[in-house]
Amino acid sequence: MKNYSKQREAILTVLSQTDTHPTANWIYEQVREIIPNISLGTVYRNLSQLSQNGEILSLNVGDGFEHFDYDTTPHAHLHCKKCGCIHDARLESDPLAKLSKKMGFTPETTIYVAYGICQNCKTKN
C-alpha cells in the first residue's frame, strides 16, 4: 500500500463517518454512492490492507461477518443478539493483557466482547 487511490480514500471516509462497526458489504454499498462502479473485491482488499497496517480495526463478534472500526484505540464491544448492533465500551484497565503476560504469553491485542441484549431492544418489548 504505497500509492494513493480515490477508492481507498472513499472507504476510509465512509468508515470514519459511522460508529456502527459495519461489514465489508455495508461499506461497499455506501461507497458505491461515491464511486458507483467500485468493485467489492477492492473494498475487501483495502479493508484488509488498512487493518493489517493498523489504520483501522478488524472486529469479529462471531456473527459470521467481519466488522470494521475506524477507532483504533483499545475499547470493548457490546454485541446485541437481537438486533446485531455493536456498541463501544471503555474499560479502565486491561486485565487480560496483564494476566496473559504473567502466563508467558505476549499479547498484541486483547478483545473484549459482551454478548446479550442492548438497552434499545430491552425497552422495545
Add this chain to the structure above:
Amino acid sequence: MKNYSKQREAILTVLSQTDTHPTANWIYEQVREIIPNISLGTVYRNLSQLSQNGEILSLNVGDGFEHFDYDTTPHAHLHCKKCGCIHDARLESDPLAKLSKKMGFTPETTIYVAYGICQNCKTKN
C-alpha cells in the same frame, strides 16, 4: 435434542478428552476413528445443538473457524497468531459484565481473547 445417539456421545467423548479447542473438522476426523462413516453434517448439527443447549461452548477467535470447548465455565482465551493454538486463562473478575450492565446492556456471555505469541512459539525463535 431429545433422543440419544451414539454419534453425539462420540462427539462429546472426543471433545471432553482434549483441551485444544478444536474445530468441527478436527472433531470429525477424530470421531471417524470411532464411527468411520459418520457424516460431517452430523458433527456440525450436534455441535450446534450442544452449544445452543449450553452443554459445550462455541468460540470464535477470528481465524475463520468455529472452535468448541467442553469447559463451559467462564474463562478467557489466549490465541497465538503463529501456531494458532488457544490456551485458557482464568480472570478473577468479569469487568466487562459489570461495565456493560452499568451502561444498560444485559450481558449473557462475555468473551475475552488475547491475540499474540504463545510461550512455546517465543522460545522456538
Add this chain to the structure above:
DNA sequence: CCCAAATCAGTAATGATTACTATTTTATTA
C-alpha cells in the same frame, strides 16, 4: 410390536471472502 419423532448419511447449496487477470492509475525520473 407399532408408530411418530428424532437422527442420520450422503449430497447439494449457500455465501462471505479470496484469487486471478487484463486494464488503468499513480509516482518517479528524464
Add this chain to the structure above:
DNA sequence: TAATAAAATAGTAATCATTACTGATTTGGG
C-alpha cells in the same frame, strides 16, 4: 511532457467453512 515500472482496479471465477435438503434408519413411549 513523455516514458516507465509498480500499485491499484473492475470484473469475474474460485474457495471453503458451514448449512440445508432428502430419503433411510434409529430411538423411545405406549
